[in-house]
Amino acid sequence: MAASETEATNAILMSGVKFAWSGAPRFGMSIAELAVPAGQTVFLLGESGSGKSTLLSLICGINQPEEGRIEIAGQDIVPMKGAARDRFRAEQIGVIFQMFNLLPYTTALDNILLPLRFAPERRRRCPDGRGEALRLAKALGLPAALVERTQAAALSTGQQQRVAVARALIGQPQLIIADEPTSALDANAQAAFLDLLFEQVQQMGATLLLVSHDIRLAERFDRRLDILDIADVRREAT
Ligand SMILES: Nc1ncnc2c1ncn2[C@@H]1O[C@H](COP(=O)(O)OP(=O)(O)OP(=O)(O)O)[C@@H](O)[C@H]1O
Numbered sequence: 001m002a003a004s005e006t007e008a009t010n011a012i013l014m015s016g017v018k019f020a021w022s023g024a025p026r027f028g029m030s031i032a033e034l035a036v037p038a039g040q041t042v043f044l045l046g047e048s049g050s051g052k053s054t055l056l057s058l059i060c061g062i063n064q065p066e067e068g069r070i071e072i073a074g075q076d077i078v079p080m081k082g083a084a085r086d087r088f089r090a091e092q093i094g095v096i097f098q099m100f101n102l103l104p105y106t107t108a109l110d111n112i113l114l115p116l117r118f119a120p121e122r123r124r125r126c127p128d129g130r131g132e133a134l135r136l137a138k139a140l141g142l143p144a145a146l147v148e149r150t151q152a153a154a155l156s157t158g159q160q161q162r163v164a165v166a167r168a169l170i171g172q173p174q175l176i177i178a179d180e181p182t183s184a185l186d187a188n189a190q191a192a193f194l195d196l197l198f199e200q201v202q203q204m205g206a207t208l209l210l211v212s213h214d215i216r217l218a219e220r221f222d223r224r225l226d227i228l229d230i231a232d233v234r235r236e237a238t
Pocket residue numbers: 021022023025027046047048049050051052053054055
């Protein structure tokens with residue numbers, strides 16, 4: 001299939017991927033094929049240590065497989081050199097990390113604006129970056145005064161989570177990857193948070209791949225994916 005056709009249909013296409021961490025025991029993962037159609041919302045589950053975060057890191061190009069293809073929006077990221085992969089990720093993927101990865105002594109607003117510095121396409125999609133950051137923050141329940149004046153380190157965990165989501169969504173990347181974004185919230189806050197995330201993702205027509213241990217959240221997703229259904233996982237003593 002030509003890259004342009006793939007781009008139209010699949011947000012993520014992995015084939016023949018092999019990856020192993022060094023260390024003991026050695027954890028290895030093989031994925032014969034994984035296709036995620038553009039616009040799909042996917043709930044990725046699996047027991048602790050089964051390799052969910054590892055899979056996300058491969059899709060984001062943070063780690064490199066030993067072999068195989070990983071196409072994001074039709075482009076294979078495996079042959080890309082480190083800096084090119086970083087630029088590609090900044091442009092194409094909004095990532096919500098488990099620990100948020102905010103800059104602690106920078107305002108919430110500047111944290112939200114950060115991806116625009118490294119992603120010209122995302123910048124072009126929102127010429128008024130500040131206005132868009134405040135709109136997203138408001139939609140996620142963060143008042144403008146707080147966002148403009150407060151350093152990330154001074155925000156509550158739930159507020160930091162919302163800043164991390166606004167940062168992932170700004171400039172409308174077409175793929176959103178979220179690693180346990182609700183783990184620090186209570187049940188009510190989790191439901192409200194997912195409502196907001198889904199609303200924004202659906203407005204953008206983006207693809208969402210989210211990892212969570214909380215199976216109750218799965219029902220609102222288009223697809224539920226157990227990592228062991230797509231990946232052969234092995235642990236070897238070295
Ligand atoms: N940086 C690393 N260096 C070496 N091995 C690692 C590293 N990160 C993860 N691993 C190995 O990979 C395995 C899978 O870890 P991973 O974090 O991908 O699982 P997970 O399914 O996301 O777990 P959890 O649900 O607990 O977050 C771990 O058991 C560990 O042995």
